[in-house]
Amino acid sequence: xxxxxxxxxxxxxxxxxxxxxxxxxxxxxxxxxxxxxxxxxxxxxxxxxxxxxxxxxxxxxxxxxxxxxxxxxxxxxxxxxxxxxxxxxxxxxxxxxxxxxxxxxxxxxxxxxxxxxxxxxxxxxxxxxxxxxxxxxxxxxxxxxxxxxxxxxxxxxxxxxxxxxxxxxxxxxxxxxxxxxxxxxxxxxxxxxxxxxxxxxxxxxxxxxxxxxxxxxxxxxx
Amino acid sequence: xxxxxxxxxxxxxxxxxxxxxxxxxxxxxxxxxxxxxxxxxxxxxxxxxxxxxxxxxxxxxxxxxxxxxxxxxxxxxxxxxxxxxxxxxxx
Numbered sequence: 001x002x003x004x005x006x007x008x009x010x011x012x013x014x015x016x017x018x019x020x021x022x023x024x025x026x027x028x029x030x031x032x033x034x035x036x037x038x039x040x041x042x043x044x045x046x047x048x049x050x051x052x053x054x055x056x057x058x059x060x061x062x063x064x065x066x067x068x069x070x071x072x073x074x075x076x077x078x079x080x081x082x083x084x085x086x087x088x089x090x091x092x093x094x095x096x097x098x099x100x101x102x103x104x105x106x107x108x109x110x111x112x113x114x115x116x117x118x119x120x121x122x123x124x125x126x127x128x129x130x131x132x133x134x135x136x137x138x139x140x141x142x143x144x145x146x147x148x149x150x151x152x153x154x155x156x157x158x159x160x161x162x163x164x165x166x167x168x169x170x171x172x173x174x175x176x177x178x179x180x181x182x183x184x185x186x187x188x189x190x191x192x193x194x195x196x197x198x199x200x201x202x203x204x205x206x207x208x209x210x211x212x213x214x215x216x217x218x219x220x221x222x
Numbered sequence: 223x224x225x226x227x228x229x230x231x232x233x234x235x236x237x238x239x240x241x242x243x244x245x246x247x248x249x250x251x252x253x254x255x256x257x258x259x260x261x262x263x264x265x266x267x268x269x270x271x272x273x274x275x276x277x278x279x280x281x282x283x284x285x286x287x288x289x290x291x292x293x294x295x296x297x298x299x300x301x302x303x304x305x306x307x308x309x310x311x312x313x
Binding site: 024026027029030034046078079082083086087088091093094095096122125126127128129130131132133135136137138139141143144145146148150151159173175176177179185188191192194195198199201203204205206208210211212213214215216217218219221222 | 223232237248252253272
């Protein structure tokens with residue numbers, strides 16, 4: 001698994017939900033939100049921006065993996081499917097997927113590297129002159145499957161007052177399993193130093209007596 | 223010159239696609255998982271998690287609490303969707 005990969009193919013492919021007959025109904029309904037209802041769909045990728053961004057990041061000493069092909073049967077992962085289906089479904093906005101290996105040992109980038117990646121993405125974007133307005137979204141997190149409210153609330157506070165020293169020093173033992181997706185938030189935090197925090201919502205959505213669930217979080221900078 | 227003019231962070235949990243009636247069923251997957259991680263990233267069992275915790279979560283999984291939280295998450299997703307649309311992004 002590449003540590004950091006940019007996808008520069010022409011389209012991101014999404015497919016209808018495929019689960020075995022043994023899948024319970026609640027799980028089928030929950031996962032439908034990542035997928036097309038009936039027919040596969042190709043979402044546009046800004047291939048030129050993907051290539052330019054990769055080049056600029058390589059020049060900034062990030063060893064970025066780059067790919068122009070993807071598995072057509074599986075389609076885009078749920079992190080991207082969520083964004084396409086729930087957030088930009090009806091917008092004709094081409095995307096540049098930046099895939100960070102948050103989860104799989106041993107080559108997940110550390111918090112400092114993620115934050116610096118964000119800073120470098122922001123700097124790289126400013127060197128590109130054939131487009132104007134760019135948005136960036138961190139998909140995933142916060143703590144799961146054991147909710148760590150203390151960590152999650154620290155993250156929301158850091159979103160409000162962007163604190164590089166906090167983002168770069170989150171202990172790695174706090175970034176395992178589902179928590180690992182917080183790396184995507186760290187990366188985005190590195191891109192927003194010139195933006196103003198706008199709003200956030202945090203809901204610790206517990207679901208068992210053991211304190212498991214997901215720290216659901218949403219934040220916007222503009 | 224291009225510029226990042228909008229940024230966001232969003233959870234993408236499968237549970238965000240669930241109704242309040244279905245929400246607690248996601249807990250079944252937690253109970254069935256071979257291992258858990260405590261908040262310090264140490265492996266443990268589901269029962270270990272219950273024993274390690276010094277607080278009760280039973281009041282956190284009451285139906286009215288879950289309903290409120292799911293409602294707030296859905297409102298946040300819809301607000302973010304509208305914010306993205308209003309940002310008139312090129313990419």
